[in-house]
Amino acid sequence: MTYSTLINKAQTYQQGFDLFEEMKQAGLTPNEISYSTLINKAQTYQQGFDLFEEMKQAGLKIDEISYSTLIKKAQTYQQGFDLFEEMKKAGLKIDEISYSTLINKAETYQQSFELFEEMKKAGLTPNVFIFNILLKKTTQYKQPLQVFLSLLDEMINLKIKPQVGEVNKKGKKIKPYTVFAVENKLRKSQKPYKEWIQKNANSSKKNHAGYKRLGQNFLNKR
Known part of the structure; x- marks a missing residue:
């Protein structure tokens, strides 16, 4: 059984993280699946963000799922918005779920409405x-x-x-x-x-x- 599979089966973030560290100590390099699985299990935004940054430094490709997962975990609208803008710059497809998550986190109606209009211009139906x-x-x-x-x-x-x-x-x-x-x-x-x-x-x-x-x-x- 691979480490990625074990991390996926871990019942808590800590269990998954311990396996993740064990994997690195064994001289194995975590791939995108290992990182995205652990980001999904993260209990806090900071835990997920640290893994996210580690992925970047390792030169791994970050997909829409990892971005969307981290946007959901964002504690503030600004944290989510920064990730959202990063997604766009990376040319990744933004779906209705990412838009609705960020619209919900918006601190003002104006912020929500601007995202709502942007969503429609992108061809998505609210x-x-x-x-x-x-x-x-x-x-x-x-x-x-x-x-x-x-x-x-x-x-x-x-x-x-x-x-x-x-x-x-x-x-x-x-x-x-x-x-x-x-x-x-x-x-x-x-x-x-x-x-x-x-x-x-x-x-x-x-x-x-x-x-x-x-x-x-x-x-x-x-």
Whole structure:
């Protein structure tokens, strides 16, 4: 059984790392598979990043999987963004997962939106998960309702249905609630929201519960 196989079977990062060091002490040179497997097992961003830098120094080719894995482990948006830019310079293909991971890590709505636009220009279609991230971040914007509704418009154009019956941390389904009852935090915004519902009557009726839940979530965050 090879060291790469043993590292892959290791139950913890430390077990894998010990095998990795043992491999080097035995005079064997770790390959891309050994490094990427251990990066995936890393418990912290720093552990993964140190291996990542070691790979570079060894002159090994770093693929999209290793970059994507490290972007997920990034503790800050800037760490993830730097890796993201490095990927582009290396001419590597960036998929929806890498974009959604970085959009989620963004500290501001503007950062998220710029990545969202870049993603579309690259010919990638945002999915419901990416829209959900953006919808949650709209409250950071100066004119949140306008942005919120424009995202819903785009969801309709792309024929993306909003999620219904989202499950919370306790494993219970979150029921969709009426948008305008109970909440009075955005009274001034109720009129444009009603106008949007009327304008998109067919789509909003078809996916009524989903849009009601999205609207309620938006109001709750204000």
